[in-house]
Amino acid sequence: MSTPESTSARAATPRGPWLILMNLLPDAWRTRVPEGMVENRPLLSLVSHVVLAIGIAIVALPLYVTFVASTQTAEQVLNAPMSLLPGTHLIDNYTAVLTHGAGEASAPVGRMMLNSLVTALIIAFGKIVISLLSAFAIVYFRFPFRGLAFWMIFVTLMLPVEVRILPTYKVVSDLHMINTYAGLTVPLIASATATFLFRQFFLTIPDELAEAARIDGAGPMRFFFDVVVPLSRPNIAALFVILFIYGWNQYLWPLLITTDEEMYTTVIGIKRMISGGDAATDWNLVMATAMLAMLPPALVVLLMQKWFVKGLVDSEK
Amino acid sequence: MASEKRVRFKSGWLPYALIFPQLLITIVFFFWPAGQALIQSLLVEDAFGASTEFVWFDNFRELFNDQNYLASFKVTAIFSVLVAGIGLTVSLVLAAFADRVLRGATFYKTLLIWPYAVAPAIAAVLWLFLFNPTLGILAHWMRGFGIAWNPLLDGDDALIMVVIAAVWKQISYNFLFFLAGLQSIPKSLIEAAAIDGAGPVKRFATIVFPLLSPTTFFLLVVNIVYAFFDTFGIIDASTSGGPAKATEILVYKVYADGFKGLDLGGSAAQSVILMAIVVTLTVVQFRYVERKVQY
Numbered sequence: 001m002s003t004p005e006s007t008s009a010r011a012a013t014p015r016g017p018w019l020i021l022m023n024l025l026p027d028a029w030r031t032r033v034p035e036g037m038v039e040n041r042p043l044l045s046l047v048s049h050v051v052l053a054i055g056i057a058i059v060a061l062p063l064y065v066t067f068v069a070s071t072q073t074a075e076q077v078l079n080a081p082m083s084l085l086p087g088t089h090l091i092d093n094y095t096a097v098l099t100h101g102a103g104e105a106s107a108p109v110g111r112m113m114l115n116s117l118v119t120a121l122i123i124a125f126g127k128i129v130i131s132l133l134s135a136f137a138i139v140y141f142r143f144p145f146r147g148l149a150f151w152m153i154f155v156t157l158m159l160p161v162e163v164r165i166l167p168t169y170k171v172v173s174d175l176h177m178i179n180t181y182a183g184l185t186v187p188l189i190a191s192a193t194a195t196f197l198f199r200q201f202f203l204t205i206p207d208e209l210a211e212a213a214r215i216d217g218a219g220p221m222r223f224f225f226d227v228v229v230p231l232s233r234p235n236i237a238a239l240f241v242i243l244f245i246y247g248w249n250q251y252l253w254p255l256l257i258t259t260d261e262e263m264y265t266t267v268i269g270i271k272r273m274i275s276g277g278d279a280a281t282d283w284n285l286v287m288a289t290a291m292l293a294m295l296p297p298a299l300v301v302l303l304m305q306k307w308f309v310k311g312l313v314d315s316e317k
Numbered sequence: 318m319a320s321e322k323r324v325r326f327k328s329g330w331l332p333y334a335l336i337f338p339q340l341l342i343t344i345v346f347f348f349w350p351a352g353q354a355l356i357q358s359l360l361v362e363d364a365f366g367a368s369t370e371f372v373w374f375d376n377f378r379e380l381f382n383d384q385n386y387l388a389s390f391k392v393t394a395i396f397s398v399l400v401a402g403i404g405l406t407v408s409l410v411l412a413a414f415a416d417r418v419l420r421g422a423t424f425y426k427t428l429l430i431w432p433y434a435v436a437p438a439i440a441a442v443l444w445l446f447l448f449n450p451t452l453g454i455l456a457h458w459m460r461g462f463g464i465a466w467n468p469l470l471d472g473d474d475a476l477i478m479v480v481i482a483a484v485w486k487q488i489s490y491n492f493l494f495f496l497a498g499l500q501s502i503p504k505s506l507i508e509a510a511a512i513d514g515a516g517p518v519k520r521f522a523t524i525v526f527p528l529l530s531p532t533t534f535f536l537l538v539v540n541i542v543y544a545f546f547d548t549f550g551i552i553d554a555s556t557s558g559g560p561a562k563a564t565e566i567l568v569y570k571v572y573a574d575g576f577k578g579l580d581l582g583g584s585a586a587q588s589v590i591l592m593a594i595v596v597t598l599t600v601v602q603f604r605y606v607e608r609k610v611q612y
Contacts, residue, residue, distance in 0.1 A: 044517055049421075055411045059488065062443040063431065065454055069446070082455040137335035140326050149336050156347045158599050162546045162568045163591040166575040166584055167350035167357065182496045190339055203322070210324040220326040247443040249436035251550035256576070267436045271554045274442060283446060284368045290439055297434035305427065311432075311491060312549040 008024035016311050023060045052267040063294075070094070093288040102273045103284035107261040109269060109289050116248050117296070119184050123247030124240050126189040132232065135198035136224055140210070161253055179260045185312045188253060193315050195237055201235050202228065240313030241304045243298045266293040320331035349590065357585035385562065386570070386587070393566040395419065396480060397544035404484040404540055405533065408413060408491030413521065415492075416499040426496065433489035437482075438550035444482040445555045448474075468556070472563025475556045479564050483548050491536055498532030499525065538602045545594065 065084070069077050072087035096102075137143075140148055168187060177183030197240060205228065213223040229236075254265045266271065270293060273286050301308050304307040358376055362369045380386045415425050432440065442556075447455040450467045459466045468474040502525060510520045549568050552558060558565035558573060565573065571591065575584030 006550055038421045041517065045418060048418045049332060051414045052418065052425045055407070058349065058431055059387035059432060062440075062447055062485070064539050065447060066443050068487055072502045078452055080452045081454055082452065086455070102612075130342070130379065132338040133337040137332040139322055141328065141335075142325055146332070149340060152343055152348070156343055157595045158594065160595060162549055163571070163588045163595060164347075164350040164354050165572055165588070167353035167588075168346060169576075170353070171346060173349055186342065190342040190347060207322060210322070210326075214324070214326070220328060220331060223326070230520060244387070249550075251436060251553070252572070254346065254554070267438050267550070271438055274445070274554075283366065286442070288448065290442055292441050293439050294435050297436075300402060300430060301434045305338040305430075307546070307611050308430070308494060312490070313497065 011213075019088060039068045043271070045082065052143040063090065066287045066290050069284055070291050074284050076120050077287075087121055089284070093284055097285050097288045097292070100290060101269070102282050106269065107264060109266065109292055111262065111297075112264050112266040112269040113292060114179075115184075116267070116293075118181055119250065119254070119265055120244050120247035120296075122185040122244035123188055124252075126185060127191040127194050127243050128236055130189060130237055131194035131198055132229065133190050134280055135195050135202055136220075136228060138195075139199055140223075153190070153192050153195050155192075156190055161188070165252070165256065172257060177257075178275050179258055179263045183257045184254055184263070184265070185247075185249075188247070188250070191243075194243070197235060198232065201232060205231060234307075234310070235314065237304065238307045238314055239299055240311075241308045242311040242315055243302050257271065332367065352591075354585045354588040356580055358589045359582075360571075360585075361582050371583075372401065376582045377590075380583060380586055380590070389563065389565050389567055389570045391560075392564065394567055395482075396476065396564070397541050397550075399480045400483045400487070400544040400548070401537055401540035404487045404491055405536055407484065408488050408536075409495050409533075411488070412492050412495035413498055415496055417517075426493075429492050430489040432486050435486060436550060437486055437548060438554040440448070440482045440486040441479070441551040441553075441555035444478055444485070446477050470560055472560055473559055475564050479548070479551055479555060482551050483544060486551070487540060487543055489539070494532055494536055495529070498529050502528050528569070535602070538598060542595075542598055545591075545598075567594075 064111060068086050069082065070083055070093055071090040072082065073089055074088055076082060098113075099108050099110065100106075101108050134149075134153065138146060172178060172183050172187060175183075177186070208310075209227055213227060219224070248265075249267060250265065251267055251271075254268045255271070258264050258268060261269075261272070268290065270286060270289050273289065274281050324370075338504075359371060359373060360369045360375045361372045361375065376605045411429065415422050415429075418425070435443075445451045447454075448466070448468050450456050450469060456466050465471075466474055468478040506524055506528075507520055510524055515523070543568070545567055548566065549572070552564055552566060553572075556564045567587065567590065571584055571587045574580045574587065578584075
């Protein structure tokens with residue numbers, strides 16, 4: 001993939017002498033032809049902003065309605081069409097779901113969020129750690145069956161859990177890992193993508209560093225912890241964002257592995273809340289739960305936006 | 318970039334220890350179950366698991382004579398074409414405009430990447446709520462326009478609903494890649510065309526879009542994979558494949574037949590067919606990546 005580096009590449013694009021001169025003009029003049037724009041077409045600019053605004057409105061509509069519904073009473077939501085102004089039950093609803101859940105067979109959403117958090121963290125860190133280790137072995141050692149090992153990791157790309165649901169479930173159940181955090185996470189921890197990403201990165205680490213370490217008498221693990229891991233920090237951060245979201249948003253696997261409501265993740269909890277049909281569903285509480293389910297991954301994306309974009313692009317290389 | 322290191326460490330056992338955790342998980346949770354699926358797809362087991370019989374490709378033959386399975390293939394095809402087609406078009410339009418407006422581009426980008434963080438199943442619940450025939454706000458507006466709408470009873474309505482939820486969830490991803498692709502097109506080309514008198518539409522059609530084709534093709538493959546496999550949560554949380562199997566895509570059918578219907582052989586045969594599809598898509602994707610390195 002060569003699409004990346006976008007924003008920085010653009011900033012570095014050399015501009016014509018005319019544009020360099022433009023930079024000397026007072027700010028008020030410069031705004032007429034914004035930098036980087038090929039020509040000034042006010043109408044097209046207006047259309048651009050309008051189209052983008054419509055796009056954002058469509059993207060935001062479900063999120064906004066969800067938020068509004070989560071602040072109303074169950075009756076207000078059922079009374080179609082519901083008001084599109086926030087109600088007054090924000091605190092009531094959120095306290096209710098966090099401590100009691102919604103519906104009869106529901107664990108408190110606080111408990112579910114804890115499950116989701118533990119799952120997402122184990123998956124993200126687990127994938128990063130075992131991928132760092134195996135990429136290090138593949139890049140810095142030559143050993144028999146190295147090619148086979150690499151190939152085996154590669155093939156996992158072609159075996160998503162969706163295509164081997166039943167037999168994988170059987171393995172996990174034979175290992176007595178149903179309704180455990182281990183069962184929720186370990187089968188998802190192998191990662192071809194992360195291994196390739198780290199392999200690509202390790203190949204760019206100058207050989208002089210490894211040579212120097214060897215001359216100084218540092219063993220491979222010392223080199224790994226003192227040089228390789230610190231240098232990989234940006235890649236680790238980028239992967240962490242992507243993998244945290246991946247782990248938090250898991251659906252099919254927890255659906256199979258958790259039968260005990262105490263082990264439900266938030267996403268599964270919501271599915272169970274709405275399975276009773278319209279009349280039995282407290283939509284305001286379901287929507288409050290949905291907001292809570294979206295909040296942690298959204299925060300991770302917003303707070304680590306730079307890493308998020310890097311991670312997305314890197315992991316598709 | 319070199320694909321091999323000149324400097325290496327020497328150790329007999331260490332590399333095996335390092336790679337062991339990954340390989341162990343790979344074998345136990347990937348290769349073993351996939352092998353089981355392959356074997357199971359050639360067997361027929363009675364309902365109590367008391368006896369099994371080796372039947373060669375009978376399970377596959379049965380599948381391709383099964384109207385439900387063929388219908389599921391058709392649903393999957395329509396679903397993935399719609400998801401990829403609409404998703405790519407909408408995202409490209411948004412990215413093209415966002416690339417134009419440098420001022421505020423970051424602002425738009427920040428607002429458009431949100432749905433990526435939303436789980437497919439949650440996206441489904443949000444749209445299910447909006448489209449709910451009795452209390453959904455969108456359903457209410459549609460009734461105002463005189464459109465009969467009930468995704469809980471009407472198959473086409475249900476399919477439209479899951480397509481919208483799937484596209485909505487994937488817009489962010491497509492948008493980010495299109496925007497990056499657009500921004501990597503040299504400005505000098507666009508400027509030259511502008512000087513030669515080509516308007517924005519012509520520039521987009523003759524320069525930008527062709528140069529963007531590697532990104533578009535990559536996203537096409539990613540979106541098809543997404544529609545085939547990652548939309549399980551959307552289908553299960555909103556329609557459960559219904560009404561009357563109108564939204565039962567292949568992945569959902571593997572789950573429904575195997576886990577709910579307990580048809581082990583049939584479900585395993587479906588798994589094997591899906592594996593073949595993934596392998597094909599992955600090969601296409603990697604072929605393309607290699608071509609692009611030369612380009």
